[in-house]
Amino acid sequence: SQQGEEDPQALSIQEGENATMNCSYKTSINNLQWYRQNSGRGLVHLILIRSNEREKHSGRLRVTLDTSKKSSSLLITASRAADTASYFCATDAGRGQNFVFGPGTRLSVLP
Amino acid sequence: EPEVTQTPSHQVTQMGQEVILRCVPISNHLYFYWYRQILGQKVEFLVSFYNNEISEKSEIFDDQFSVERPDGSNFTLKIRSTKLEDSAMYFCASSDWEWGNQPQHFGDGTRLSIL
Numbered sequence: 117s118q119q120g121e122e123d124p125q126a127l128s129i130q131e132g133e134n135a136t137m138n139c140s141y142k143t144s145i146n147n148l149q150w151y152r153q154n155s156g157r158g159l160v161h162l163i164l165i166r167s168n169e170r171e172k173h174s175g176r177l178r179v180t181l182d183t184s185k186k187s188s189s190l191l192i193t194a195s196r197a198a199d200t201a202s203y204f205c206a207t208d209a210g211r212g213q214n215f216v217f218g219p220g221t222r223l224s225v226l227p
Numbered sequence: 228e229p230e231v232t233q234t235p236s237h238q239v240t241q242m243g244q245e246v247i248l249r250c251v252p253i254s255n256h257l258y259f260y261w262y263r264q265i266l267g268q269k270v271e272f273l274v275s276f277y278n279n280e281i282s283e284k285s286e287i288f289d290d291q292f293s294v295e296r297p298d299g300s301n302f303t304l305k306i307r308s309t310k311l312e313d314s315a316m317y318f319c320a321s322s323d324w325e326w327g328n329q330p331q332h333f334g335d336g337t338r339l340s341i342l
Contacts, residue, residue: 149330158318158333159270204270217270
């Protein structure tokens with residue numbers, strides 16, 4: 117089955133630095149989404165990138181998708197302490213396939 | 228901004244008991260989902276629901292689980308005879324289009340503790 121796998125599992129950076137998280141998956145997808153989860157809360161959608169797109173921006177977020185390598189990256193620029201959370205990628209391969217979340221990257225932004 | 232609400236926030240139940248987790252999806256959404264997250268682990272898909280029937284379900288969603296949309300607003304997950312391994316956070320989500328074509332909006336979850 118397809119599966120998103122993020123790396124690193126944990127990332128600790130200083131406020132103001134950039135944070136890059138990667139996601140790999142196994143099968144063809146229709147699109148890929150990134151979500152954030154603050155401790156004890158639900159997931160919040162960040163960005164959706166379709167299989168025919170290579171890059172997408174939203175504020176301080178930049179997502180890339182390389183379907184040939186079956187990988188995506190999430191870049192958070194000029195990080196803030198409030199960015200501290202777990203970040204998950206989720207892949208969609210279309211009807212009949214489960215929407216699959218990876219295990220997540222725990223990002224800690226230190227003030 | 229509309230949001231998905233879940234109740235209760237924490238449910239403690241004896242093993243073998245039935246439990247119902249409740250969700251109020253965003254009002255104009257058509258697709259509804261339940262996910263489970265065991266502490267420290269990944270979010271796992273359980274079931275999706277559209278047009279008053281299950282559209283997809285995972286291997287986790289066995290005969291002990293059922294979902295229902297009893298009225299125009301609530302979406303419930305029932306576990307008939309709970310097991311210790313059912314202890315987890317359960318998240319409800321909704322979207323206005325299916326699957327990953329649109330963002331899914333999540334509630335803050337119900338923490339289910341089975342004793």
